[in-house]
Amino acid sequence: MIFNPFKSLRFRVFLMVFFTGLVSCLVIHFAIIESYENRAVSVRESEVSTQLMILANHLINYNYFSDTTSDVINAELDLIANLYDGRVMVIDNNLQIRKDTYGISDGKIIISEEVVKCLKNGTAGASTVYDRNNGYIEMTAPITETLTFESGDVAAGEKSQDVVRGVLLISVSTEYIRNTMNILTRRAVSIELIAVILILVSAWWGSGKLLRPFDRITSAINDVKAGFTNEPIEGSQYYETEHIINAFNQLLQRMNALDASRQEFVSNVSHELKTPITSMKVLADSLIMQDDVPNEVYRDFMEDIAAEVDRENQIINDLLELVKMDKKATxxxxxxxxxxxxxxxxxxxxxxxxxxxxxxxxxxxxxxxxxxxxxxxxxxxxxxxxxxxxxxxxxxxxxxxxxxxxxxxxxxxxxxxxxxxxxxxxxxxxxxxxxxxxxxxxxxxxxxxxxxxxxxxxxxxxxxxxxxxxxxxxxxxxxxxxxxxxxxxx
Missing domain, CATH: 3.30.565.10 (Histidine kinase-like ATPase, C-terminal domain)
Structure with a gap:
C-alpha cells in the first residue's frame, strides 16, 4: 500500500499550522517594510517641501530672476541639492531653466505637465511624485511674489495679489531609504528564517500533541480488534475524542451483546436440534436391542420417531424463515x-x-x-x-x-x-x-x-x-x- 501523506490528519494539521505561521510572518514582513517606506517617503517629502518654501521666499527676496549670479542663492541651491543627493532647477514663468544644479540645462526650455500646472495654479498646482522603481521623489513648488498696490477707493485701502514668478523643480534621491529597506529586509529575513524553523518544529510537535488522544484511541481499537480485550475505552481530553469514545463504547457494547446473543442462539439451536435426534436415537436403539418386536410396539416406536422428525423439520423451517427475516437485504x-x-x-x-x-x-x-x-x-x-x-x-x-x-x-x-x-x-x-x-x-x-x-x-x-x-x-x-x-x- 502506497503511503499518501495528504491522507494523514497529523500531516494536514502540521501543514495548516505551518502555513498559517508562514503567511503571518510574510504579512508582518511586508506590512512593516511597506509601513517604513511610506513613512520615510512622507517625512522626506515634508522636509523637502519646507525647504522649497524657504528657498522660494529667498529667491524673491534676492530678486534672483533679475540676477542669477547671487552667490548666496546659488550656494543655497547647491547645498539643498547635495543635502538631498538630488537636483534642483529654477524655472521662470516662460518655462526657461534659469538655474540647474547639475549645470547641464541652464537656459533651456522645459516642457513638463507638472511645471505648467504649478505656474498656472500656484500652490494648488504643486505636485509630488514618488518613483519607486528609479528611486527618486520629484516635487514642484511655486515661486510666488506678493504684490501690494493702492486701490482707487480711499476707503478700500491697500490690496495685495500673489503672482507666480516661477517654479522650483527638485528631484530627491531615495537611495538611503532603499538602503535602509534592504538592511531591514535582510534582518527581517534572518528573523523569519528562525521563526519559520521554530514554527516548523512547533507545528510538527503541536500536531503530534493534538492528535495523541486519537493515537491512543486507535491503539485501543486495535487491541479490541486483535482480541486482546473487549473492555470499553476510557479517558478523553477533547469533546471530539469523547464523542468518538462514547460511540465506540456503545458499538462495543452492542457487539458484545450480539456476540453473547449469538453464543446463546447457537447453544439453543444446538440443544433444540439435538433433542429430537436424541429421542430418535433412543427409540431406534430400543428397537435394535429387542428381538421379535411385536408389530404394535414397532408401529408405536415408528410413530414416535416420525413425530420427532416432524418436530426437527419444523425447527429447521422456522430457523430458515427467521434467517430470511434477519437479512437486511431481504x-x-x-x-x-x-x-x-x-x-x-x-x-x-x-x-x-x-x-x-x-x-x-x-x-x-x-x-x-x-x-x-x-x-x-x-x-x-x-x-x-x-x-x-x-x-x-x-x-x-x-x-x-x-x-x-x-x-x-x-x-x-x-x-x-x-x-x-x-x-x-x-x-x-x-x-x-x-x-x-x-x-x-x-x-x-x-x-x-x-x-x-x-x-x-x-x-x-x-x-x-x-x-x-x-x-x-x-x-x-x-x-x-x-x-x-x-x-x-x-
Whole structure:
C-alpha cells in the first residue's frame, strides 16, 4: 500500500499550522517594510517641501530672476541639492531653466505637465511624485511674489495679489531609504528564517500533541480488534475524542451483546436440534436391542420417531424463515392486499385446530381494509399469533380477532382466554427459543421461534406489536401496520 501523506490528519494539521505561521510572518514582513517606506517617503517629502518654501521666499527676496549670479542663492541651491543627493532647477514663468544644479540645462526650455500646472495654479498646482522603481521623489513648488498696490477707493485701502514668478523643480534621491529597506529586509529575513524553523518544529510537535488522544484511541481499537480485550475505552481530553469514545463504547457494547446473543442462539439451536435426534436415537436403539418386536410396539416406536422428525423439520423451517427475516437485504414483495380477506383465510386454516379443543374462533371487522404489505410474510406473522392463542388456551375457551383502520394504518387485535404470560416474561417473548412454559411448549410442538418470526415480519413493515397479559385470564396482542408502505432510507 502506497503511503499518501495528504491522507494523514497529523500531516494536514502540521501543514495548516505551518502555513498559517508562514503567511503571518510574510504579512508582518511586508506590512512593516511597506509601513517604513511610506513613512520615510512622507517625512522626506515634508522636509523637502519646507525647504522649497524657504528657498522660494529667498529667491524673491534676492530678486534672483533679475540676477542669477547671487552667490548666496546659488550656494543655497547647491547645498539643498547635495543635502538631498538630488537636483534642483529654477524655472521662470516662460518655462526657461534659469538655474540647474547639475549645470547641464541652464537656459533651456522645459516642457513638463507638472511645471505648467504649478505656474498656472500656484500652490494648488504643486505636485509630488514618488518613483519607486528609479528611486527618486520629484516635487514642484511655486515661486510666488506678493504684490501690494493702492486701490482707487480711499476707503478700500491697500490690496495685495500673489503672482507666480516661477517654479522650483527638485528631484530627491531615495537611495538611503532603499538602503535602509534592504538592511531591514535582510534582518527581517534572518528573523523569519528562525521563526519559520521554530514554527516548523512547533507545528510538527503541536500536531503530534493534538492528535495523541486519537493515537491512543486507535491503539485501543486495535487491541479490541486483535482480541486482546473487549473492555470499553476510557479517558478523553477533547469533546471530539469523547464523542468518538462514547460511540465506540456503545458499538462495543452492542457487539458484545450480539456476540453473547449469538453464543446463546447457537447453544439453543444446538440443544433444540439435538433433542429430537436424541429421542430418535433412543427409540431406534430400543428397537435394535429387542428381538421379535411385536408389530404394535414397532408401529408405536415408528410413530414416535416420525413425530420427532416432524418436530426437527419444523425447527429447521422456522430457523430458515427467521434467517430470511434477519437479512437486511431481504426485500418485501409489496402488493395491495385485502386485509379482511387475508384474515378470513387465516381463520379458516385455524378453525380445524380450534375445534379439536372446542375453542370458539371469531373475526370482527367493521370496514374494508386495503394495505400495501407483503401478504406471505405478514400472513405468517398473524397466523402465528392466532395459532398461539389457540394452542395456549383453555378447553372450551375463545379467541377473538378484531380488525380496524384509520387514515394511516390498520390494527389487528388478537385476544384469547388462555393461560396468559407472566409479567416478568413479557419483555422476553420475542427472543429466539424463549418459552414461558417449556414443558407445555414441547408438548404442543412449539419451537420458541414463532413470536421472533412475527416480530421480525412486523418490523419489516415498519409496524409495531404490543402485548397485554394476565396469568390464567388471557392475552391480547395488538399489531399496527401502516396502510402505505414506506421504503427504508438506508
Amino acid at each position: 426485500s418485501l414483495n409489496i402488493t395491495t392486499v385485502d386485509v379482511v380477506q387475508m384474515m378470513e383465510v387465516i381463520m379458516k386454516r385455524m378453525r380445524p385446530i380450534a375445534r379439536k379443543r372446542n375453542i370458539e374462533l371469531t373475526l370482527e371487522t367493521t370496514r374494508e381494509i386495503s394495505a400495501e404489505i407483503d401478504e406471505v410474510k405478514l400472513s405468517l406473522a398473524l397466523m402465528n399469533l392466532v395459532e398461539n392463542a389457540v394452542k395456549y388456551n383453555k378447553e372450551d375457551g375463545w379467541v377473538k380477532v378484531k380488525l380496524d383502520a384509520d387514515h394511516k394504518s390498520f390494527t389487528c387485535e388478537v385476544s384469547d382466554s388462555g393461560i396468559g404470560i407472566p409479567e416478568d416474561s413479557l419483555d422476553k417473548i420475542y427472543q429466539r427459543f424463549y418459552r414461558v412454559d417449556k414443558s407445555r411448549s414441547r408438548e404442543i410442538g412449539g419451537t420458541g421461534l414463532g413470536l421472533s418470526i412475527t416480530h421480525s415480519a412486523i418490523l419489516m413493515h415498519r409496524g409495531t406489536i404490543d402485548v397485554q397479559s394476565i396469568e390464567d385470564e388471557g392475552t391480547i396482542f395488538t399489531v399496527t401496520i401502516p396502510l402505505k408502505y414506506m421504503q427504508s432510507q438506508e
